[in-house]
Each structure stands twice: as structure tokens, then as C-alpha cells.
Amino acid sequence: LSSSSPSFILLSMMSYGMEYPFGQLGSAVLAVDGCIKAVGQADVIRNQFSGATFERIIDCSGKCVLPGLVDAHTHPVWAGDRVHEFAMKLAGASYMEIHQAGGGIHFTVEHTQNATEEELFNTFKHRLERMRNAGSTLVECKSGYGLNLETELKMLRVIERAKQSMDIGISSTYCGAHSVPKGKTATEATDDIINNHLPKLKELKLSGEIHVNNIDVFCEKGVFDLESTRRILQAGKNIGLQLNFHGDELHPMKSAELGAELGARAVSHLEEVSDEGITAMARAKCAAVLLPTTAYMLRLKQPQARKMLDEGVIVALGSDFNPNAYCFSMPMVMHLACVNMKMSMNEALAAATINAAYVLGKSDTHGSIETGKQGDLVIINSSRWEHLIYQFGGHEALINYVIVKGQVVYENERCETMSSY
Numbered sequence: 216l217s218s219s220s221p222s223f224i225l226l227s228m229m230s231y232g233m234e235y236p237f238g239q240l241g242s243a244v245l246a247v248d249g250c251i252k253a254v255g256q257a258d259v260i261r262n263q264f265s266g267a268t269f270e271r272i273i274d275c276s277g278k279c280v281l282p283g284l285v286d287a288h289t290h291p292v293w294a295g296d297r298v299h300e301f302a303m304k305l306a307g308a309s310y311m312e313i314h315q316a317g318g319g320i321h322f323t324v325e326h327t328q329n330a331t332e333e334e335l336f337n338t339f340k341h342r343l344e345r346m347r348n349a350g351s352t353l354v355e356c357k358s359g360y361g362l363n364l365e366t367e368l369k370m371l372r373v374i375e376r377a378k379q380s381m382d383i384g385i386s387s388t389y390c391g392a393h394s395v396p397k398g399k400t401a402t403e404a405t406d407d408i409i410n411n412h413l414p415k416l417k418e419l420k421l422s423g424e425i426h427v428n429n430i431d432v433f434c435e436k437g438v439f440d441l442e443s444t445r446r447i448l449q450a451g452k453n454i455g456l457q458l459n460f461h462g463d464e465l466h467p468m469k470s471a472e473l474g475a476e477l478g479a480r481a482v483s484h485l486e487e488v489s490d491e492g493i494t495a496m497a498r499a500k501c502a503a504v505l506l507p508t509t510a511y512m513l514r515l516k517q518p519q520a521r522k523m524l525d526e527g528v529i530v531a532l533g534s535d536f537n538p539n540a541y542c543f544s545m546p547m548v549m550h551l552a553c554v555n556m557k558m559s560m561n562e563a564l565a566a567a568t569i570n571a572a573y574v575l576g577k578s579d580t581h582g583s584i585e586t587g588k589q590g591d592l593v594i595i596n597s598s599r600w601e602h603l604i605y606q607f608g609g610h611e612a613l614i615n616y617v618i619v620k621g622q623v624v625y626e627n628e629r630c631e632t633m634s635s636y
């Protein structure tokens with residue numbers, strides 16, 4: 216340590232879980248390289264760093280420090296909202312009825328194809344800021360409202376630009392198989408993806424222009440069937456992408472079984488998963504990404520979170536932010552998971568941090584407060600961390616600081632006064 220160079224942020228904090236091993240009062244030290252330099256009992260840390268100069272000291276007495284939240288499933292790049300469809304759904308139209316009539320994803324695709332890259336970036340940036348202010352420090356972001364190669368690449372460039380310039384972590388997902396484009400059959404669309412889209416992604420990765428992390432397919436009756444899904448995912452795996460796809464949402468498709476067979480990192484939705492699918496996912500360590508906003512919004516049956524947890528499936532959570540389910544907030548997602556899916560608050564927090572990091576292949580560096588991991592933290596203005604879940608929609612007044620890579624990226628000055636009401 217050099218006492219002349221202020222290199223650290225020191226957090227004096229309360230524990231965030233009953234299991235916290237250091238007693239009641241702890242401290243964390245974040246280094247300039249963005250990593251957690253030390254975490255532990257406050258007096259031990261004080262002795263260890265007695266000669267150090269800190270760039271900033273945040274007194275967290277009376278507050279809780281939690282790991283930054285990880286959102287494992289979002290569709291945040293698009294133009295054209297669908298508030299009119301929300302009204303149609305409230306009046307009784309189903310998601311698939313709207314989709315088959317040319318609305319839904321098709322509506323968003325048309326608007327996204329017509330939008331400029333700059334327009335898409337500006338709205339995306341704003342959405343990421345709202346996610347970050349709600350505590351998300353690492354977010355999975357999908358393409359999928361382009362469908363044709365040109366617009367899919369436009370979306371992926373927008374995501375890449377945010378990766379380079381925004382103070383929030385991003386894991387990017389190519390989702391060109393989000394819907395079958397108008398004028399094509401599913402087989403034609405599958406061939407186009409395998410023969411044209413994926414080779415282009417490989418080329419752009421090699422040239423360093425776009426680094427995509429994951430590949431996704433909407434495996435659903437009337438969209439991509441199991442065989443097309445298998446072909447696309449296998450081709451994605453062959454170019455080094457992690458498999459992470461939509462399955463068993465509206466109809467049982469045996470998507471979970473396919474995910475386990477192909478070594479997928481995760482399958483999302485799973486409202487209609489089979490018992491065999493749950494067993495296969497547990498065995499293959501293929502995570503379930505549950506999306507409580509979608510089941511709520513579309514009044515679907517709830518995925519069997521309890522059965523998955525009891526059988527040892529790694530359960531993660533995502534906001535599924537998209538024009539159908541317009542929710543940025545992982546604290547609200549955790550609340551819905553607890554109430555509607557019967558998860559405990561501890562399970563919901565693990566699902567929105569370390570397990571979601573696992574889904575993105577980042578649990579070695581993200582998702583918990585441990586020495587050597589990235590310094591991504593959320594500080595709330597309450598001495599009990601459970602308030603972040605309990606106060607439904609209350610996170611705006613509760614979240615005091617969001618820290619990404621050891622830097623304060625959001626500071627909520629109104630927090631102190633507001634949270635006492």
C-alpha cells in the first residue's frame with residue numbers, strides 16, 4: 216500500500232445476510248483496479264489498512280451493503296413501445312393471438328428496423344441508467360428485434376457501444392431467432408441464421424468489432440420448433456457462444472431437456488417445463504432463468520420454482536425488460552418471485568446475484584462480495600437488507616449508492632429523507 220496514493224474506497228457496513236461470518240459490523244475496501252481488495256470485520260480491516268489513504272470513505276452505519284444485482288434476461292434495444300397492446304391484453308387478447316396477427320415482436324421489429332443506430336443507442340442508454348439506478352450492475356442484453364442480418368448487427372453494435380462507454384456491466388446475446396421474419400418459413404430463417412448470420416458474427420469477433428457472449432432462440436410452438444432450435448444453438452456453440460434460450464414458456468416443448476443435452480448455460484421462462492426437464496436441468500447444471508414479470512403480465516401459470524429449487528436446479532431471475540413486460544427493476548422482480556413463485560427472500564437474492572452471474576458465465580468475478588471479485592455493490596438505506604424486496608416499488612427511495620468496478624455510479628441524495636416515510 217502506498218499511503219501517498221489514494222487508491223481505495225472504504226465502506227464501513229452492516230452485514231447483508233444472517234450468514235455473514237464477521238459479526239455485525241464490517242468493512243470493505245475497493246481498489247482502483249475495480250476489485251474488492253478486502254472484506255471483513257471492521258476492526259481487522261482498520262488495522263490492515265492503517266497506513267492507507269482512501270479516495271473516499273462511505274459510512275454505511277445503519278445501512279446494508281449488498282452485491283450488485285445481476286439481471287439475467289433483458290431485451291432493452293428497440294424502438295416503438297406497445298402500450299396499445301397492453302390495453303388489448305387487458306381486454307382479453309393473448310400474447311400469441313397478437314403475435315400471429317402481425318403485432319407483438321413483429322411490431323417492434325418494424326420500428327427497430329426503421330430506427331437509426333443513434334436513436335436506438337440513446338433510448339438504450341437511458342434504459343440502462345434506469346436499470347442501474349434500481350441496483351443492477353450487470354445486465355444481459357439481447358438483440359432480436361432486427362431478424363434480418365443488417366438490423367441484428369445494428370442492434371449488436373449499439374450493445375457493443377454501451378459495453379465500451381457505460382458504467383454498467385453487459386453480457387450481450389445474439390437473438391436473431393426471436394421470431395420468424397415475415398415472408399420466410401422457420402426452416403428458411405434457420406438456414407439464413409446458420410449460413411449467413413453466424414459466420415458474420417464469427418468474422419466480427421475475430422476482427423474485434425463486436426464481441427457477442429451468448430446465443431438465444433425463442434423455442435415455441437409457431438415460432439422455432441425443437442429441431443430448428445437445436446440446429447441454431449449447435450451452430451452457435453460451434454462458434455464459441457454460450458447457449459441461453461427461451462423455452463417451455465407458452466407450450467411444453469421439451470426445451471429444458473434440449474438445454475441440458477446441449478450443455479446450455481440456461482433456459483429462460485419454463486412455465487410449461489416437464490418433470491423430466493427439471494431433472495435433466497438439475498443434472499446438467501443448466502440454470503433456470505425465471506421471469507416473474509412475464510408470468511404476471513400475461514397471466515401465465517407460474518413456473519414451478521419450488522420444485523426446481525428442491526431438485527437442485529440453479530434458479531436465477533431476470534426482469535425480461537421488453538416492450539411486452541416493461542419493468543427495469545430487479546427489486547420488484549425479486550418481490551414477485553417471492554410472492555408468486557413462493558421463493559424465500561434469501562433464494563430471491565441469490566437468484567438475482569450469484570446465480571444470475573452463473574447464467575452469464577461470470578460467477579467467478581461477479582454476484583457476491585468476496586475478495587478479488589469485481590467491486591459491484593448496492594448500498595441501501597436500511598439496516599435490514601430484506602427491505603429491498605419487501606418495499607414493492609420502494610427501491611427508488613431505498614437505494615443510496617450503486618457502485619460498479621469500485622466507482623460510485625449512482626448516488627441518491629434524496630434517499631436519506633425519503634426512506635423514513
Ligand SMILES: N=CN[C@@H](CCC(=O)O)C(=O)O
Nearest residue numbers: 319320433509535537538539
Ligand atoms: N417470449 C419471447 N420474448 C420476450 C418477449 C418479446 C416481446 O414480446 O417483444 C420474452 O421473453 O418475454
Ligand SMILES: [Zn+2]
Nearest residue numbers: 288290461535
Ligand atoms: Zn425474453
